[in-house]
Amino acid sequence: MILDTIIGLFVSLFGALIEGAAIITIPLINLILAGVEALVSLFVSGFTLGRIERKKGKKRSSIQTTLNAVLLLCILFALGWVFLGPKVMNRSVTFVAEDGYSLPFAAAIIHTNESDQHVRSDNAGNLVIPRFGTTGITIKDPRCIEKTWSQEEIGTELIVGRTVLGAGLDSLAEGLLKPVGE
Numbered sequence: 001m002i003l004d005t006i007i008g009l010f011v012s013l014f015g016a017l018i019e020g021a022a023i024i025t026i027p028l029i030n031l032i033l034a035g036v037e038a039l040v041s042l043f044v045s046g047f048t049l050g051r052i053e054r055k056k057g058k059k060r061s062s063i064q065t066t067l068n069a070v071l072l073l074c075i076l077f078a079l080g081w082v083f084l085g086p087k088v089m090n091r092s093v094t095f096v097a098e099d100g101y102s103l104p105f106a107a108a109i110i111h112t113n114e115s116d117q118h119v120r121s122d123n124a125g126n127l128v129i130p131r132f133g134t135t136g137i138t139i140k141d142p143r144c145i146e147k148t149w150s151q152e153e154i155g156t157e158l159i160v161g162r163t164v165l166g167a168g169l170d171s172l173a174e175g176l177l178k179p180v181g182e
Contacts (some may be wrong), residue, residue, distance in 0.1 A: 094157050095125045111136040
């Protein structure tokens with residue numbers, strides 16, 4: 001029963017989208033056809049193209065028109081929430097060592113109002129954190145000196161101190177990743 005209701009909702013949403021697209025595209029098609037007709041009629045007299053006409057037999061009530069507008073706004077809001085919501089609700093932070101290297105796959109703890117979340121940065125040292133409700137970030141990585149930033153101290157880049165192990169690993173990786181000709 002619930003599945004039938006959900007399927008019916010999607011069918012009605014699809015119908016409203018098709019109807020809204022028809023309201024916009026039919027006048028555009030007529031405008032394009034009128035332009036073609038005007039251009040061709042300069043050279044060929046009596047040339048006409050058939051135009052698309054709207055159905056005039058069916059009158060709509062104002063309630064149905066209002067409901068369709070509300071439905072269209074709800075669809076636009078849902079699409080905005082899906083595509084723009086993560087960009088607004090989250091922000092990106094980059095871990096950078098004092099010597100200028102980024103810290104790929106650095107282990108960190110994001111402290112929020114509800115809980116602590118253990119995460120790792122990506123291969124460029126970037127970490128996506130919640131924009132609201134974050135109380136602090138702690139870096140807990142053997143390559144770095146453990147440090148905690150409060151909410152006010154969190155910027156787009158967080159400078160991290162290196163341990164001897166972290167600096168040694170970077171110089172080793174730099175030596176191994178050099179091209180053969182150098």
